[in-house]
Amino acid sequence: MFTTDLIHSFLFQSARSYPEKTALVQGTERVSYRELARRAERVTQWLLRHNVQPGDRVAILTEQASEYAAAYFGILAAGGIVIGLNTQTSNHALSTVLTDSGSSIVLSHKKFQKYSSIINDQDSVLRYETDIRSLWENGERFDPRTLPRINPEDIGQIIYTSGTTGTPKGVMLRHRNLVVNTQSIISYLGLTEHDKVMAVLPFFYSYGNSLLLTHIAVGGTLIVNWSFLYPNLILDQMVAEGVTGFSGVPSSFAILLHRTAVKKYTFPKLRYLTQAGAAMSPTLAVDLSAVFSDAKIFIMYGQTEASARLSFLMPDRIVDKAGSIGKAIPGVTLEICRPDGTTAEADEVGEIVASGENIMAGYWHNAEESANVLKNGKLWTGDLARVDHDGFIFIESRKSDMIKSGAHKIAPKEIEEAIMQCRGIHEVAVVGHEDTILGEKIVAFIVFKENYTISKKEVLKHCRRNLPLFKTPHEIILLDELPKTSTGKIKKTELKK
Incomplete structure (x- = not known):
């Protein structure tokens, strides 16, 4: 098990332990830990030469995994705060995040130079935009004497929520x-340097970020393919690389399951699957366990505000506790609370409230929103759930998703799960739409x-x-x-429109 209290130490410790081992694979590129x-280190040196100070925000915009990882750990070592930018962006979205974060530097792939005018015209403290790859191809040698002192309580990263x-x-x-x-994630998944994960989730996303950190920390390998246009090619790659894990959203x-020839494949080294990012229907979970019968399936729950993970369901409970998000991960306490903060009874619906060292410092420059969700050091998640008599948690709905139809408050999740049991259904999303008589009508x-x-x-x-x-x-x-x-979450606000 690694021992470090700074994020960037994950990479440098693994590079000392496994210098020639492959850290990242993407397309034809294979990059060792060394x-x-x-x-x-070259990224760090460039940033320090350009007067990046501890706490300065530095943004990353690239689709190249090795560029992202080098920039990510390089920024942290320089004392900067990482801002991972969504590559499926627009002029407005890019300007919004850069302006809000006050990023002083953007490290980007040359393909994104089309946004240069937007980046440089924004009303912010931005000083530089540069091609990441040039920093290690033409940069100065690293001088460890120039490194700033960094505290474990310092902000290392600002992740912007996906905005659903x-x-x-x-x-x-x-x-x-x-x-x-x-x-904690390494502990309950039992990750080691022998693990290879199929990483289909972008690193700028909280779930993808956790894959990057866990596997770099143990000296594992990330097989990266961020395109799901040809999913059969991903299955081919899983076999060819001998992956031990696959992580995805529902x-x-x-x-x-529905749009590939997955049933014709065998994955002799695959030992686990992890699912998070949104609720998985019990029907999909059961179908998944039937196809990947030799792999352990971990149903996980979390939030960006919790550094990713809050709970998981043990693989051997996927049938008898179908629909559950399990119990809290090591180091986290989860409670189901009434609005007044008192603890709900078994099977009584309340809000999931989390506490632990993984809970965020707050929202950047947004004290009001921070106070709404952080109370007495605990995170009020906005997810409504119940806990059964065995201590397993079942999410009913997001507070913001609840449909108020007539005299009823209705959780879309129950309806979605019922529809998923109908033959031939690939995906479903249920929302409330304004109605003059009912208040909201149910639309699937x-x-x-x-x-x-x-x-x-x-x-x-x-x-x-x-x-x-x-x-x-x-x-319907x-x-x-x-x-x-871009991270696979359904945009219900768009459906409501």
Whole structure:
């Protein structure tokens, strides 16, 4: 087990222990730990030469995994705060994050130079935009005497939420937050230097960030493919590289099960799957366990505000506790609370409240929003849940997702799970839409599996058999795809429009 209290030490410690071992694979590029550490050191030296001070925000914009990782650890070693930028961006989105964070430098891949005018015209403290790769190809040799003193309580990273429910907020994470969460994940997954993970989630996303940190910390290998356009190629790569783990969001697994030839493959070295990012329906979980019968499946729950992870369901409980997010990870305490802060009874719905060293410092320059979710050192997650008599937690809904129809408050999750049990369903999302009589009517957006044609009447008939009348959708809309963020989360605010 690694021992460090600073995030960037993960890389440099693994580079000392496993210098020639492959750290990252992406396309034809294979980068060793020794080389990745060298690149990160060159980034650090360049930043220090350009007067980056502890606490300065430095942004990263690239689709190249080795560039991102070198910049990430290099920024941290220089005392900077990492701002990972979404590569599926726009002029407005880019300007918003850079201006809000006050980033002084953008390290980017040359492909993103098309945004140069936006980056340099913004009203901020931005001083430089430079091509990451040039920093280690033409940069100065590293001088460790120039390194600043960094405290574990210093902010190491600001991750902007994906914005499924509104304007993205900058989540401030200390070195300590990320270190303890990384250590906990390594512990319950049993990760070692022998592990190779198929990383399909971008590193600028909280879940992808945790994959980067956990595997670099143990000296493992990240097999990176951030394109899901050709999922069969990802399956080929999993076999060829002998991956031991695959991490995805529910939509990742739905695509593998319904839109690939996954049942024709065998994965002799695959030992675990992890799922997080959104709730996975019990139907999808059961289907997944049938296809990957030799792999342990970890259903996980977390938030960016918690440095990624809060709970997990042990693989041997996936059937008898179907739909549960399990129990708190090591080092975290989870409670189900009423609005007044008192603890809810078993099977009583309340809000998940989390405490532990992984909880964020707050939202960047947003004291009001911080105070709304951080109370007495605890994180009020906004997720409504119940705990059964065995201590297993079951999420009912996000507070913001609740549909108020007539006299009823309805959680979309129950309706979504019922619809997923209908044959031929690939994905579903349920939202409330303004209605003059009911207040909100229930609208279900459905994507069918390939080569399936089912009528809306058949879906409604299925709902009436499996749901109370007041929870039956008032309208069904068929789509080819659900709108999602780049990290696979469904954009329910877009569906509501």
